[in-house]
Amino acid sequence: MPPDSNELGKKLREWLRHASRVAEEAYYAPYRSTIARARRDEDDLFMLLVFSEMMGVPNPATYYTLELQPLLLERFHDWHRRMGMEHSPLEHFRCC
Template identity: 55%
Template structure:
């Protein structure tokens, strides 16, 4: 084994150790708050959905022209959203997802 090869192995081992330490610290600090982060992300996604679908739901939206471009991005999650917020059927006349 050449000295350069031994140095590469040490660097690789050190890199793995630092990676394991980093992963452990990330889990230590974020683990207890994972559920809170997921809830906040869900709430933020719900707000985004309302902003994008606001005009279709009858809410006046001065930026409807721009938010209409985002409609294709939310169609995939539309059914999960309206059932999660307590609307049993699609609130939009032109979208029948159920």
């Protein structure tokens, strides 16, 4: 391939990359917060399922969700605050 068409191909690829970035930003940015919030709502429900047994709500899947607890501990503090509980609802498990 002659050097000129190489240069042209490079410029075209660069332009396409740039156009792609602009299109993605135009597509995602207006709904970024709505989608993140919907995702957080689903995560919150999942947190409730994982920690439900500890709060006295029977959960038949506890045996399986128990091993997830250490992985979700980091998010526990933010979660209980979002749920309107200023301090940890678990007596034996205090994060704040």
